[in-house]
Amino acid sequence: MSAAAPDSFRCGLVALGGRTNVGKSTLLNRLVGRKVSIVSPRPQTTRRRILGVRHDADAQLLLVDMPGLHLPRGLLNQQMTALARRCLSEADVLVGVIEAGPALAAGDKAFLAEMLEYRMAKVIAINKIDRVKRPSILPLAQQCAQQVADAQIVPISALTGENLDRLVDVIKHYLPQRPALMPEQKYTDQSESTIAQEIIREKIFFAAREEVPFSTAVKLDEFTLEPEGRLLRIAATIVVERDSQKGILIGAGGLRLKRIGQSAREELEALLGRRIFMTLFVKVDKNWTRDPRKVAELTA
Ligand SMILES: Nc1nc2c(ncn2[C@@H]2O[C@H](COP(=O)(O)OP(=O)(O)OP(=O)(O)O)[C@@H](O)[C@H]2O)c(=O)[nH]1
Ligand SMILES: [Mg+2]
Incomplete structure (x- = not known):
């Protein structure tokens, strides 16, 4: 890709939000191109706000991983879900990550409903499509479109990398035009x-x-x-x-x-x-x- 003209460069905060265990951290690592956030098969793995930076010739994506939303039993969980909601509210683009399956999980439906409260540009990433039969994806996408009418919907697999180019293109389209905010060698804010x-x-x-x-x-x-x-x-x-x-x-x-x-x-x-x-x-x-x-x- 050739470098974009300086005045058309795009850069902004992209929140990866959703229910716990849907693959937000896996997606962050894939989009950054290296591991910046820990991943496990169990829920409630991520406890902090983690910034991962993707550097492209025409844009810089400041991707924000966060705890997943879940029923906040106990103080630690309350703190995690409150942090997630603060991360969501500060973004330029909200990427709601949900999981592909025979039907939408209750937690995913609840998150889609929550997306309506936010004013920024919205994308719904239907993740884990490697686990389902292709024909089952369209009805899920239709359900998403019904619930969040102003969102772009992109089926992906964070695990295999399928369709992530498309997801990145859609996100870039919504990013504000401005110069890069992070230096080129920086890929995370974590020490x-x-x-x-x-x-x-x-x-x-x-x-x-x-x-x-x-x-x-x-x-x-x-x-x-x-x-x-x-x-x-x-x-x-x-x-x-x-x-x-x-x-x-x-x-x-x-x-x-x-x-x-x-x-x-x-x-x-x-x-x-x-x-x-x-x-x-x-x-x-x-x-x-x-x-x-x-x-x-x-x-x-
Ligand atoms: N099959 C498949 N599994 C995936 C995909 N993306 C993530 N996973 C798996 O889903 C599990 C949860 O992934 P995480 O990235 O930790 O999920 P998370 O949303 O960050 O979870 P929390 O931080 O706990 O909220 C892990 O076992 C991942 O390997 C995918 O595209 N396909
Ligand atoms: Mg995580």
Whole structure:
């Protein structure tokens, strides 16, 4: 693609919103072209506002990933859904992500209804089309069009990348004309230490079942680069709510904790391009998800 004339360059905030687990973070990573947001098969994975930047010759997309909307049981979840709604309201373009399936899920319908409250340009991305038979997509698109009359509808697969070019074109059309806001080499607003924290948290989603990941936060105790810059030392504390959760995370003979550390280290070494020495601890902070001060501190 040739560079656009400076006065026709487009740039703006693009919110990726929707119910939890529909693939918002997977989509963000695909659109940015590298992993900036953690992904898991479980709901309520994303807890922060995460900016990912896509640099094209004619536009810069400032993509905002956020927690998914869900029934906010408990303080932590209330904080997550409130944050998501703040992210949605500040966008230039709202991309509502829903899931393809035999019919629209109740949570997706509720999100489409919520989209009507926002005034900005709207796009509905019907994600996970790789999972369904082609003829089932049209009725879903028609339902979306009925619910949100002013939205463009684009079926996609964030996993395979199908139709993402089309999604990007539609988003660009709605972006305001203005110069790029972010420098060319920048692809996220997260620091390397935040990325490290998040990757550790992601591995916990894969290693422990049931409620454990939802009761877990990761706190960095050390993040230092050795003077010659070759080795990064990371020490982190995994905070859980109960003794039983601590036992689960550590596992028999410390095996589960070791595996969490190993997979986090391997992925971070590839992402950050450095050798890493990682130490993990587990600490119980009784019912931290119910304490507003601790929720603020441990999700900051
Ligand atoms: N088959 C298929 N699976 C997908 C697709 N996109 C995402 N997924 C899967 O859906 C699950 C949830 O993906 P996430 O990207 O974490 O979803 P999210 O909307 O960010 O979830 P929260 O942060 O919890 O709200 C993961 O197992 C993904 O691999 C897709 O296009 N096709
Ligand atoms: Mg997510």
